[in-house]
Amino acid sequence: xxxxxxxxxxxSPVLARNCSVDTVVAAILFVxxxxxxxxxxxxxxxxxxxxxxxxxxxxxxxxxxxxxxLGVAWQARSAKTRDEGAFVDREQMGRVLSVLLPALIxxxxxxxxxxxxxxxxxxxxxxxxxxxxxxxxxxVLAIIVNAVFFMMFEVWFKVPLYKGxxxxxxxxxx
Numbered sequence: 001x002x003x004x005x006x007x008x009x010x011x012s013p014v015l016a017r018n019c020s021v022d023t024v025v026a027a028i029l030f031v032x033x034x035x036x037x038x039x040x041x042x043x044x045x046x047x048x049x050x051x052x053x054x055x056x057x058x059x060x061x062x063x064x065x066x067x068x069x070l071g072v073a074w075q076a077r078s079a080k081t082r083d084e085g086a087f088v089d090r091e092q093m094g095r096v097l098s099v100l101l102p103a104l105i106x107x108x109x110x111x112x113x114x115x116x117x118x119x120x121x122x123x124x125x126x127x128x129x130x131x132x133x134x135x136x137x138x139x140v141l142a143i144i145v146n147a148v149f150f151m152m153f154e155v156w157f158k159v160p161l162y163k164g165x166x167x168x169x170x171x172x173x174x
Contacts, residue, residue: 012091018083022076030069036062102126114164120146150174 040055040062047053076082088096102122109118120142127138153159154174163169 012089014086014089015093016087018085018087019076021087022083023073026069026073026076029072030066033062033065033069036065038062098130102129110162110164112165113168114166115161116146116150117164117168119149 036058040059043055043058044053045055045059047056102125106118106122109121112118113121122142123145124135124138124142127133127141128135131138150169153161160174163174
């Protein structure tokens, strides 16, 4: 029996291995723990006349996080049972990026166009490009969904949502 990941057997190149990702996560956790320790010391991590200082417990929690991160890093890099399996290959990363990149563009579009117009574009394009739905059906559904949300938030609940820098819905009086 082989310990290879199915993508390795199929020939898809591996972009990251488990031990590498474990090391990166351990480094991030260590930095987080170090920040907690530093801030706890600034707040006062010692014992005061009326009990523990404000940073007493956070200091020890940060210290535990740092020690745990060092243990994870050691296990990922130098243990005998180091996990060299594939964490992600090119095909899997392509799938993740096909969703992540449009989501990032959507967030930027909210800033420019507002939540309603950006959401309608996002839903329609996502349905057309990734879902392979017909363009007419996608656009109609995107408009209906956002019209319902507009009515729900702006009209019924009277909760204004962000309209964007360009305010493309200003002709509606909102």
